[in-house]
Amino acid sequence: MANSDFEKAEQLFHKGKFPEAKILFENQLKSNPNHTKTLEYLGDIAGKEKNWDEAIVYYKKIKIQYPKNADYHYKFGGAMGMKAKESNKFKALGMIDEIEKSFLTAAKLDEKHIDSRWALVMLYIELPGIVGGSETKAQKYADELMNLSKVDGYLARGFIDEYFKRFTKAEANYMIAHEIGNSKNTFQKLYDLYKNKLKQPQKAEALKNKFEK
Numbered sequence: 001m002a003n004s005d006f007e008k009a010e011q012l013f014h015k016g017k018f019p020e021a022k023i024l025f026e027n028q029l030k031s032n033p034n035h036t037k038t039l040e041y042l043g044d045i046a047g048k049e050k051n052w053d054e055a056i057v058y059y060k061k062i063k064i065q066y067p068k069n070a071d072y073h074y075k076f077g078g079a080m081g082m083k084a085k086e087s088n089k090f091k092a093l094g095m096i097d098e099i100e101k102s103f104l105t106a107a108k109l110d111e112k113h114i115d116s117r118w119a120l121v122m123l124y125i126e127l128p129g130i131v132g133g134s135e136t137k138a139q140k141y142a143d144e145l146m147n148l149s150k151v152d153g154y155l156a157r158g159f160i161d162e163y164f165k166r167f168t169k170a171e172a173n174y175m176i177a178h179e180i181g182n183s184k185n186t187f188q189k190l191y192d193l194y195k196n197k198l199k200q201p202q203k204a205e206a207l208k209n210k211f212e213k
Contacts, residue, residue, distance in 0.1 A: 006038065018045045036062050043075060052083035063102075070110035077102025077119065096131055099123065107141070112148055117141045121156050125163050135160065151181040155189060167197050187211045 009024035022045050028038045043058030059076035066072055080099045084092040100123060106116035120141040127133030138160055146153025158173035170193055178186040187207065194204035 009038075009041070013041055013045070018048055021045060034061075034065065036065055040072075040075075043079070047075075047079060047082075050082070052079050052086070055079040056083065068109055070106040070113045070116065073102045073109065074106040074113065074116045074119065077106065077116075081119070081123070093131060096127065100132065107144075114145065114148055114152055117145050117148070118152065118156065121145070121159065125160055135164070151177050151183075151186065154180070155186065158189060158193075162193060162197065165197075167193065171198065182211075 005024055006028055009021045009028065012018075012021035012024065022042065025038050025042050025045070028035060029042070032038065039058045039062050043055045043062070046052070046055035046058060056076065056079045059072060059079055063069065063072040063076050077099050080095055080102065084095045084099060087095070100120075103116045103119045103123065106113050107120060110116070118141075121138045124132070124134050124138035124141070139157075142153060142156035142160060145156045154173045154177035158170045158177060161167070161170035161173060171190070174186070174190040174193055178190050180186075191204050191207055191211075194200045194207060
């Protein structure tokens with residue numbers, strides 16, 4: 001019975017019916033409070049509902065259960081990061097060390113963990129230098145991404161260039177990423193750059209027409 005309820009909850013989750021799935025997962029937790037997968041799903045639902053405090057509680061439990069699981073450290077750091085973005089600056093500053101540690105741990109535990117390396121690129125770029133932000137550190141993880149996935153590597157380099165308003169370099173990196181990946185994501189990055197940063201609507205439109213074909 002418990003198994004079938006869990007499977008039903010999983011199906012609801014994958015269909016995007018999060019409130020219904022949440023009720024079933026919470027019922028599961030009453031009979032098995034340490035069930036890792038249930039805790040993870042509830043953390044994921046809390047994240048989708050932008051309830052970061054709840055997500056942090058669930059992810060913290062599973063990363064303590066499985067300290068060598070890169071995904072759990074990454075998810076915990078991600079929820080902490082989103083909470084920090086929505087907090088006042090003083091509170092956010094107090095969270096930075098734990099966020100950074102979570103992403104670094106995930107990257108160290110799994111040499112092929114792309115998401116944690118992306119998180120570190122974004123963290124080091126967006127943080128002020130006085131609290132550990134550094135283009136050099138961000139570039140290190142962009143280089144690691146390049147070794148794991150050329151698309152992600154060029155997108156990360158483009159992201160760094162765009163942040164520092166090096167728009168021509170960003171264009172070159174995004175163009176290569178789009179040539180390799182030709183995905184909705186690579187298109188969107190290049191399209192947004194043309195339209196919003198380089199102010200070249202003709203290029204944006206031409207790219208859109210080509211991609212849609």
